[in-house]
Each structure stands twice: as C-alpha cells, then as structure tokens.
Amino acid sequence: MLRVVLIKDLAISRGERRLFSHLDLTLVAGEAAVLVGRNGAGKTSLLRAVAGLLRPAEGSVSFESEAGPIEADAARAEHLHLLGHQDGLKSSRTAWEELRFQTLWTGGGEASARAAARRFDLNRLLDLEVRRLSAGQRRRLALARLAASPRSLWLLDEPMAPLDAGQREAFGAVMAEHLASGGMILASVHDPLPIPARSISIGEIGA
C-alpha cells in the first residue's frame, strides 16, 4: 500500500509552452484531491506526470509506502491506476474479457473482477461486445477495473463525465470506500466529486 505521494516543485511544459510551475502537493492515505482549472491548464498532464507517462520539465514525484520511500517505477507498476479520457477498452472484445484482463494485469483476481462487475451493475452486460455498450456503460466498465484491482492511488481524469446521476452517486460510494480503506484519489474534474476532497487549482501559479 502507498502511504504518501509527494509532488515537489513540479513544472510541466508541452512543446515550448510552460503549463504550470512550482506545484507542490502532498497526498496521504485516505485523502482525495481534485484538480480544477480551465481547459488546457495542465490537469491531464499533471495526472500523466504522476503516472510516469509524461516527463516533467522540473521537479519530482515521489512515493512512500508503509516501509518507507519506494522507487517511482515500482510504485507505478504496482500501486497506481490511471483512468484517462479514453476508457482503454477494445471494441471487439466482450466486456467480461476486457474487465478480466485488466484486473489480472493490474494485480487483481477473477473473484474481485466479478465483485466489481456486480458493484457497478454490469452483470447483464458482461457478455456483450464493448462496441455495443453506451458511453456511460463503457465508463462504468472502466471504473469497475479500478475497484477490482488492489491498487491504492487512483488517478482519474474527468471520471464522472458520461455517468448519469444515479451512477455518479454509486461511484461516489465506491470512492468513499476506497478512501476509508486507505486509498488515495487524485482527480481532475469540472463538476464537484460527491466525496469530501481538497481542491487544487492548476495553471494560475507562476508562468
């Protein structure tokens, strides 16, 4: 389990343009933080930098588990989960094939994939090909893989956008449970999350 995520003096540039600089953020177990800011401020880039997919221009992201600081690569391979704009689902595979693979790939088991499918009300859809699912159903399938795997840091990019009101509430409950069990959430949002979360504004600091 991760205990602390430490973002120190982070700056991100895309091409020649500096999106933001001097960003400091500490996230501890059981805590959620939301990133707010206008379009293009760098919320997605920040999430990808924490996930190690994007190299920051300056600064560092480090991780600590209960046993002390751990290598960023090890943390990324075992402890964090990223859900971007895209759901990362293959349209020609069935919902169950995708959920099962993604759960096993991120360290979960088949039983937890089943439980997550029940949790997100996906049981009727599991035999369907992903191409037959609506945008909201696809997003629920993508969210189910978060709940199914044992990873503690969730990086979410606009996770609620395609969900209806009922599903938002249900996902709020899942997030609250994740936090209660010592998880962490870092999310970029336009609408507020249905859980208590620290708000961090991006793109208005420095230049």
Added chain:
Amino acid sequence: MKAFGVLLRRELALAWGKGGGPLLALTFYACVVVLLPMAAGRAPERLAAIAPGIAWLALALAALLSLERLFERDYEDGTLDLLALGPAPLEAVAVAKCLAQWLATGAPLALAAPVAALMLGAEPKVMPLLVLCALAGGLAFAFLGGLGAALALGSKRGGLLVAVIVLPLFAPPVIFGAGALDGYAAGLPWTGGLMLMLAYCVGAVALSPLAMGAACRNALD
C-alpha cells in the same frame, strides 16, 4: 511472469480472432504469389527457378502489412497507458505483442509458404528448408515490424512510414534466406546463409524490444 502469460493470451486472442486474423494475411499472401508470376512471365522453367524467392519475399510483405497497426490501436484507445502501468515493463509488453503476432500470422504463413512454392514449381526437396527459413524469418519480421510500428506511433500515414522504416531492416534476412534456399536447390553450400539468417533473427528478437519500449514511452510522453 504470470502477467506476461495473461497479456500474451489476450494479444493472441486479439491477433487470432478479430478482423480476419491469419486468414487475411494468408489471402494476401496467396494474392501476391499469384500476381508475381503474371508480372515475371509464366514459363514453367523460369518460375521454378524463382519460386522459393517469390514465396520468401511475399512472406516478408504479408508480415509487414499485418504488423502495421500493432501498437496503433492500443495507443488510440488508451490501452497503452494501462499496459505501461502494468507489472511488466513496456519492453516485455512489446515482446508479448510481437510473439502473439508471430504465432497468429507468422506461423500460419510459414506453413503456407511451401504450398505456394510447390504451386510455382519449386523442387519438393527445398520444402523443409523453406519452412525453417519462414519460421525463423517470420520471427525476425514480427519483431522488426513491431519496431517500425512503435516508431511510427502517432504519425499520420503511419502505414507508409512503417514500410519505409522496416523494409531496409528486412533486407538481410531476405538476402540470407534466399541465398540459403538457392544454394540448397542448386546443390551448393547453403548452411552459411541459414546461419547468418538465424543469427540476424536472434539479434532482432534480443534488441528490438528495447527500441520498442523506448519508442512507446516516447509516444506516450
């Protein structure tokens, strides 16, 4: 290791099951093998002379076309992010993808190669060597093609770019393999060509995953 197995099975299912799988590559292969004699002239003795060469070159082309989108789909639909955050490094992901590609299309093509060569009138005694060349060469084609596909990630007109990157890399195995086949058919020394080709395959399998991993990381950045 367990994660690698899980990924390999998924990649195999994707390469084998969807969008025609090996059938499409085999059909393409058959088309090229039928077209080339029409261009090269259909006198039986001339065809028999170039038959192993045609069967061999068409194999490289079929491998190339089926590899073009090896990473592109995962890149576009966000799966590559997920694969990058898995327990295995991107280099291992690349190995799984290329291996699955080889099992799903390279190996069936290798079995089709002797049929094509026989149809064109090649001598039956060349067949075992042709299958061996096609299996080993197919492995090299899969890994080098994967390298091209990874380098072309995110570019428009990726298909042409992949071909331009990859075809020069295909030259050595095509030359060595054809040399071994020609030598064997003519009763000349042939093991040298075969050994060189196998060595090239080993090099490609060992080195290209490093480049594929770096290219994928670069595309995600």
